[in-house]
Every structure is written in C-alpha cells, then in structure tokens.
Amino acid sequence: MQSQVTTSKPERRQQRDLLPQGNGLARLPRALRDIAEGWGQYQLWLTMAMQDIRKRYRRSKIGPFWLTLSMGIMVGALGLLYGTLFKLDVSEFLPYVAAGFVIWGLLSGLVQDGAVTFITAEGLVKQLPVPLSTHVYRDVCRNLLIFFHNIWVYVAISLWFGSFPGLVGLLALLGIAAIAVNALWIGLLLGLLSARFRDIPQIVASVVQVTFFITPIIWKADMLPERAVVLVWNPFYHFLEVARAPLLGDVPTPLNWLAVMLMTASGWLVTLVIFARYRWRIAYWV
Amino acid sequence: MVSIELSNVSVAFPVFSATHRSLKMSLLGGRTGGTVGTDATGAGGTVVRALDQVSLRLQHGDRLGLVGHNGAGKTTLLRVLARIYEPAVGSVQIQGDVAPLFDVNLGMDMDATGYDNILFRGLFLGLTKRQVEARMQEIAEFTELGQFLDMPIRTYSNGMRLRLAFAVSTSIDPEILLLDEGIGAGDAAFLVKAKTRLRAFAERAGIIVLASHSSYLIREMCDQAALMEQGRILAVGGVEEILEQYQARVDGQLVGA
Numbered sequence: 001m002q003s004q005v006t007t008s009k010p011e012r013r014q015q016r017d018l019l020p021q022g023n024g025l026a027r028l029p030r031a032l033r034d035i036a037e038g039w040g041q042y043q044l045w046l047t048m049a050m051q052d053i054r055k056r057y058r059r060s061k062i063g064p065f066w067l068t069l070s071m072g073i074m075v076g077a078l079g080l081l082y083g084t085l086f087k088l089d090v091s092e093f094l095p096y097v098a099a100g101f102v103i104w105g106l107l108s109g110l111v112q113d114g115a116v117t118f119i120t121a122e123g124l125v126k127q128l129p130v131p132l133s134t135h136v137y138r139d140v141c142r143n144l145l146i147f148f149h150n151i152w153v154y155v156a157i158s159l160w161f162g163s164f165p166g167l168v169g170l171l172a173l174l175g176i177a178a179i180a181v182n183a184l185w186i187g188l189l190l191g192l193l194s195a196r197f198r199d200i201p202q203i204v205a206s207v208v209q210v211t212f213f214i215t216p217i218i219w220k221a222d223m224l225p226e227r228a229v230v231l232v233w234n235p236f237y238h239f240l241e242v243a244r245a246p247l248l249g250d251v252p253t254p255l256n257w258l259a260v261m262l263m264t265a266s267g268w269l270v271t272l273v274i275f276a277r278y279r280w281r282i283a284y285w286v
Numbered sequence: 287m288v289s290i291e292l293s294n295v296s297v298a299f300p301v302f303s304a305t306h307r308s309l310k311m312s313l314l315g316g317r318t319g320g321t322v323g324t325d326a327t328g329a330g331g332t333v334v335r336a337l338d339q340v341s342l343r344l345q346h347g348d349r350l351g352l353v354g355h356n357g358a359g360k361t362t363l364l365r366v367l368a369r370i371y372e373p374a375v376g377s378v379q380i381q382g383d384v385a386p387l388f389d390v391n392l393g394m395d396m397d398a399t400g401y402d403n404i405l406f407r408g409l410f411l412g413l414t415k416r417q418v419e420a421r422m423q424e425i426a427e428f429t430e431l432g433q434f435l436d437m438p439i440r441t442y443s444n445g446m447r448l449r450l451a452f453a454v455s456t457s458i459d460p461e462i463l464l465l466d467e468g469i470g471a472g473d474a475a476f477l478v479k480a481k482t483r484l485r486a487f488a489e490r491a492g493i494i495v496l497a498s499h500s501s502y503l504i505r506e507m508c509d510q511a512a513l514m515e516q517g518r519i520l521a522v523g524g525v526e527e528i529l530e531q532y533q534a535r536v537d538g539q540l541v542g543a
Contacts, residue, residue, distance in 0.1 A: 129369045280372035
C-alpha cells in the first residue's frame with residue numbers, strides 16, 4: 001500500500017524512484033529469501049511450537065494428551081449420535097468420523113491460525129529481524145504437532161473395529177505433506193492480508209465454521225443425491241480427501257489430487273506476488 | 287567489516303480508520319514528536335511521519351547515542367537499523383550481524399523455568415541450541431539465581447527476571463548492537479556487576495547505537511551522539527556537545543511554555 005504513505009505528488013514520484021527494493025516482482029528474491037531463511041530458523045520455530053502446546057497444558061496432569069482425550073470424546077459422541085441418526089453401521093461410521101474430524105482439526109486450525117499469524121506475533125515482528133515466514137512455520141508446525149496427538153484417536157478406533165487400512169494408509173502422509181505445503185502459503189497470504197485488514201480473521205472464522213457443515217465429515221458424500229457442487233467446488237473437501245481416503249483404505253480420486261495440485265500452484269503463485277510486494281509493510285501494519 | 291549507511295531514509299506509518307485499527311490510533315495518539323499528515327492521493331489515509339530524510343554513516347568502533355523527545359524517531363530509527371522497518375524512501379546498507387535489544391521481556395514465558403527461558407531468549411537472539419547450552423553455565427552463574435532457575439519465572443521478582451534477561455542478552459557476540467533504553471537495572475550490587483558486563487559486551491561489538499533519555503548511560507557508553515526531533519537528525523557530534531544542545535532545547539521549551 002505504498003500509495004497510502006505518500007503525502008504529495010512529487011514525493012510519490014521520488015518514492016517510486018528511490019524504492020530500494022524495486023517494485024513488484026523485483027522484490028521477489030527478497031520474498032523467496034525470507035521463506036528460505038525462515039526455514040533455516042527451524043530450531044527457533046520448532047522449540048516455540050512445542051512451547052506453545054506445553055504452555056496451554058502446563059500444570060495439567062495429563063498435559064497435551066488433553067488434545068487426544070477431548071478429540072476422542074468429541075468423535076465418540078458425534079460418531080454415535082450421527083451414526084444412529086443416519087442409521088449407519090457404527091463399525092464403519094466411527095472410523096470415518098474419527099479420520100474426518102482429526103484431519104478437519106488440522107485444516108481448520110491451520111487456516112484460522114494462519115489468518116492471525118502476524119497479528120499474534122506482533123511483539124516479535126516489531127522486535128526481531130527474523131524472517132517473517134518464521135512465524136508461519138511456527139504455526140504450521142504447532143498444528144502438525146497437535147494433529148499427531150489427535151491421530152491416535154483414529155488409530156485406536158480403527159484398531160478397535162479392525163478396520164486398519166494397511167499400506168494404503170501411508171498415502172495419507174503424502175496428503176498431510178500437501179496440506180502442510182499449502183498451509184505455508186495460506187499463512188503467508190492470510191496473515192499478511194489480516195495484518196492490514198483486521199476483519200479478515202473474523203471472515204475466515206465464520207467461513208471455516210460453515211465449511212465444517214458443508215464438508216462431508218459427520219455425513220457421507222454418497223448420502224448426497226448426486227455429485228453435488230458443494231463437493232467439487234469445496235477446496236476443503238479435496239484437502240480432506242487426500243489425507244482421509246487413505247486412512248479409510250481408499251486411494252484419493254484423481255480429481256482430488258488435481259484440485260489439490262491446482263490450489264498449490266495457484267495459491268503459491270498469488271502468494272508470492274503479494275508477499276513480494278507487501279512483505280516489507282507487515283511490520284508497519286501489525 | 288561492519289558498517290551502516292543510511293541515506294535520505296524516510297519512514298511513514300499509515301494510520302487506518304480507528305474502528306479497524308485502534309492500535310494505530312493509539313500509536314498516533316502516543317507520539318508527541320512525529321508529524322501527522324494526510325494522504326494527498328485522496329485515499330483518505332493518514333500518515334505519521336516517523337523518520338524524515340535521515341542520513342547516517344557509522345563505521346567499526348562507532349558508539350552512537352540517540353537523544354531526543356519521546357516520539358522523536360529514536361525507536362523507529364533503531365528498527366530501521368535492525369531491518370525490521372524497510373523504509374519507503376531512501377536506502378539502507380548494513381554490513382554485519384545486527385542484535386537488537388529492545389524489550390527485556392521479549393520471548394519470555396512466565397510459566398517456563400529459568401533455564402527454559404534462557405534457551406528461548408537465546409534462540410530469539412539468533413543463537414543455536416548448542417550455543418545456548420555451551421553458555422548456560424556461565425549465564426546461570428551470572429544471574430546468581432541458583433535453584434530459582436528450575437522454577438517457573440512467574441515466581442521471580444521483577445528484578446530477578448531482569449537479571450535473567452540481561453544475562454542472556456549480553457552473552458551474545460553481536461557485530462552491531464542496538465539498545466533501546468533501560469537495559470540493565472536491578473539491585474545495587476547487581477548494577478555494579480551489570481556495568482562491568484555491559485562494558486565488556488559493548489567492547490565486543492563493532493558498532494553500538496543506543497537510544498536513551500539517560501545522559502549518564504550515553505556518557506558511559508557512547509563516544510558520539512545524535513540529536514533527533516520530529517523524525518529528523520538535527521545534529522551529530524561529540525556526546526557533551528549534543529547533550530548540551532538537547533538540554534538547551536528542553537530548557538527553551540520549558541521557558542517558552
């Protein structure tokens with residue numbers, strides 16, 4: 001938003017000439033370096049991500065395993081309730097709900113934390129010259145750590161019902177990796193936009209809430225009369241499927257993977273353009 | 287070789303509408319010295335000009351003290367030097383590792399132990415885990431906190447927390463050191479110890495820039511000073527000369543009022 005800092009026309013011209021970083025894409029190398037150097041700060045963000053979780057559960061007897069426990073309670077209650085409502089076989093429906101819920105927790109956490117990543121890191125952004133992407137890595141890492149606590153709910157349930165997926169299940173790791181790669185651009189982009197426009201986190205929160213209900217998590221896609229628009233055009237659905245389908249013993253459809261790959265490519269493209277251009281303003285905005 | 291070169295650096299903060307950006311409003315309200323302008327582009331934005339065409343050149347061995355009113359631009363200038371604010375106008379060339387020590391409480395977790403906090407702060411200051419571990423013993427000894435280091439720091443007094451922060455912060459070897467105000471406090475015995483350590487610390491750094499209202503601290507640590515007002519550097523020179531000028535301005539304003 002350079003135009004907003006100008007006070008007079010001649011100065012605006014001068015500003016354009018003097019911009020040390022050049023305009024637009026000329027600043028791309030700096031943005032890329034920020035993202036690469038942020039990765040290099042892994043000791044910092046790894047430690048802080050673990051600390052974030054520990055902090056939340058300090059002085060509690062079972063600590064971070066509250067994550068696992070509360071997820072277990074949620075899955076058990078909703079799975080049984082909806083299984084009964086829809087008259088579904090619990091031994092099949094419960095593992096389905098467990099896998100869906102655990103992955104949904106990851107997706108929604110990533111998007112919501114991503115939207116406030118620079119806002120919550122305000123103190124650090126203003127005090128430390130660490131690459132801005134460091135804060136995003138920390139958020140992504142924290143959410144992955146939470147996910148690896150929650151996944152045991154799914155493991156326990158599928159073992160109990162004897163529906164463990166076998167080797168196909170390993171494909172879920174690929175799905176999780178795809179989610180993480182996308183979470184990075186989402187954090188950079190939403191974090192940046194939210195730093196400037198403070199309504200965005202609220203919008204994101206309400207979109208995420210609605211999406212939970214229109215995404216097949218507590219209901220099944222085949223309950224829909226036909227392949228509905230809400231599925232094909234729901235980005236969350238595709239991210240969910242690339243990780244969930246393998247956990248349930250299926251291979252994600254080519255459409256799922258195509259959608260995810262398209263979102264990865266276009267998301268990173270848009271993010272790099274915007275991040276390159278406005279990265280330097282984040283410290284001013286927070 | 288460490289060096290700092292700023293030429294014609296201007297920094298302006300956009301101030302967004304109060305409802306969305308109350309933080310910016312508080313920043314605007316809290317600044318006594320910045321220039322408030324309006325956006326001539328018609329976008330309706332207000333800007334606070336925090337730095338106005340600042341040029342500065344520092345070389346290895348320079349110890350510069352920044353003096354000026356609240357809001358004269360000292361902290362903003364330090365943040366530009368720390369590469370936190372990239373200026374809208376002007377060029378910044380900095381050679382060397384920069385260590386900013388602005389906020390004593392940065393990266394402190396009240397519920398974590400003293401040892402944990404030494405690690406966090408060390409990481410924030412750019413050390414690796416191994417480097418922090420190598421210094422742990424020395425830092426722990428300097429704090430004189432003994433068994434308290436195994437306890438959450440919310441059980442500490444303010445002074446104890448400060449000792450901890452001070453000990454870690456001064457254990458690094460920065461090429462360019464940026465200090466903002468009250469680094470170093472605590473009880474009298476610690477102050478003497480802190481002063482020695484601060485001096486040794488300062489001697490390791492190639493360049494120091496210190497913003498402070500304390501003429502004592504500036505005399506103690508700097509060999510030149512710059513007087514700032516309304517985002518501009520009015521004068522650069524010897525410490526005594528600049529402090530005199532600053533004092534004269536303060537007195538002048540008091541008389542004027």
